[in-house]
Amino acid sequence: MSSLQIDTLAYSSRLRQLPPEHKLLFAIALLLITYAADAPVQLLVAVWLSIWTVVYAGIPTSVYFRLLSITTAFWLTSLPALMVNEIDLSVLPSVQTDVFQGFTWENYYIYLSHRGIQQAGELGARAIASTSCIYFVILTVPFTEILNVLRRIGCPELLVELMMLMYRFIFVLLQTANQIWTAQQSRGGYRTRKLWLKSLGLLIGQLLRRTLENYRQVSLTLTSRGFTGNFRVCHSRQYRSSRRYSFEALLGCAILLILTGWNYAIRI
Secondary structure (H helix, E strand, O other): OOHHHHHHHHHOOOOOOOOHHHHHHHHHHHHHHHHHOOHHHHHHHHHHHHHHHHHHOOOOHHHHHHHHHHHHHHHHHHHHHHHEEEEEHHHHHHHHHHEEEEEEEOOEEEEEEHHHHHHHHHHHHHHHHHHHHHHHHHHHOOHHHHHHHHHHOOOOHHHHHHHHHHHHHHHHHHHHHHHHHHHHHHOOOOOOHHHHHHHHHHHHHHHHHHHHHHHHHHHHHHHHOOOOOOOOOOOOOOOOOOHHHHHHHHHHHHHHHHHHHHHHHHHO
16 A cells, blocks of 8 residues: 555545544553553454544545555464474473474474464454554554654654655655566566566666665755755644544543453452
8 A cells, every 4th residue: 555545544534633642642542551451452452443443534444454464464474483383202291281283293293382372362462453553543644743743742853854754765665666566577577486586686676776766856856945954744724622532532441441450350
């Protein structure tokens, strides 16, 4: 998904009229709860934020779950390292209680770990909940408004401007790489292993060249328009607080905190 698509969704969000500070504080509060809570509460956070993002903000369901699938894909790639263990047969009796399923291979025993399965579930719940917090922010708060909030709370100007440039160039880099890859793919550049390596090398080289060229063009454009070292963005929109959303956010966070404390009390 490109920067333009993300910004379009953020600007057209139904929560656009809410002050960006409220949405950022809401997401930060849920993120802190996510790190302190157990998996069931984390899943509740993910579901609740999905309702806020899809139902309240009006973000298309297909877009939202396609973004979440990226996190899910990274989580799936980590499962073998978490769940599969390999030990020598001589130490098998010491881990017998942790074995879910396994088999012997020469002098080794390969098995699925009960603890590993539990850790994988906890990691998945935390990853989905944390990512939901981040997606809520980027899909409901335009990036320029986030930078404006950072300026108001005293964030160093240099850091804010670096974030703005990085945000732009990340998507420029991805778009350029996609264009080059599509052109190579249409010419059969990845048919064999030899061609694959050659095409990849050409892609990296062209990507570096075009990125530097794009940076030079941006520098010339800023200079020609009298850039003085500070990026200034106009913020003329009037925000309106919503009692309903504020009450729902506070009530939901309070319930999640109670559930988190209750889980800790049960463990003790």
